[in-house]
Amino acid sequence: MKKLLVIAALLSAPAIAQANLVVNGSFEDYTTVTPGHWSIFNSGYGWTTGANGVEIRNAVAGTAADGVRFAELDTTGNGWISQTIQTNAFQSLELAFSYAPRAGVAAKSNGIQIFWNDQSLGSITANGGSGPSWLDLVYDVQADSSGFGVLKFAAIGTSDGLGGSLDNISVTAIPEPGSAAMLLAGLGILAVTARRRRA
Template identity: 30%
Template sequence: MFVKQIAIAATILCAASAQAATVFSDNFDSDVLVLNSTSFLGGWTVSAGTVDTIGPGLYDVFPGNGHYIDLDGSTGSAGLFSKSLSAVAGTTYTVSFDLAGNHRGYGNDTVAVNFGSASGSYVLSSSDAFATQTLTFTALGSGLVSLSFQNGGGDNVGALLDNVAIAAVPEPSTYAMLLGGLGLLGVAARRRQG
């Protein structure tokens, strides 16, 4: 009976620990609406150009979505929108983010996204609605990794970005150690019964 209880506890612990933990999220709703944004509460930086924080009251081209980022600011030079975070070796990280077309009739936008060792390129037509995308990588070493978004245009109208979230799942060896320890408890319990 005791061994069965340990097996049930192990299953519950593994299921709970297998859940990804959110390490960062930003929907930009707390950021000030402004063209050529330079200050972001989520710790983002902009280099080599500009981005705009738009939404209700300032070029709200996609009503009902709060604040969001126009990845091709208002200077004719799309900025590199990026954020650094600390990664732990062996941990798998997944970033999810919503991308939409520019919704201003300016044709297609191509957005290059880099996250640690993962990268993706997304082509969006002007009328594309927000859709969630994901990228995943496993950190080979501990240290800073970068998440960046770069719109390929330079026409002051870019793809739209919203709801960025990063989650981490511990390395599989953590689960192996947990199961090994629980197995030893089961063996000890069986010896006590016998």
């Protein structure tokens, strides 16, 4: 029974979890932004920004979905952030992130558009309520023939310094069916070997 439990644990998500290919996806590397403060940054900490930079907040106009810091793209006006992801050629990937409309702000100001390799994946907006309300979104994307993908988020709608927020951004490889099968088979072989050695 104990052996079966060990195998079950190995087959669980952590055992086959894929690494996040996004650098600073939860904006926690902006360590100078302390609780109750916010600041606007230009390119750095893994992200390239437009001319208006990116606003990083820590317990200001909401709280983070992951960690303590999160980003707004409508700083002094609509802005954008991007990051180049490197993996294998034509790798299937999962893009996931958390979005929240700014509390008390209408949907016309809270829009964010999502791009992958300059192609729009769509946009999201919502009316802001009385407090933070994070939504988790997931998209399937693919690296190009050189193994690259450019991820971009852009503020859309009214450019008024009040906009939607982003946090907890990740891009992870989706294992090919053959790779997953080989992993499971390998775990099975290890289990059999361990059993024989203990017999």
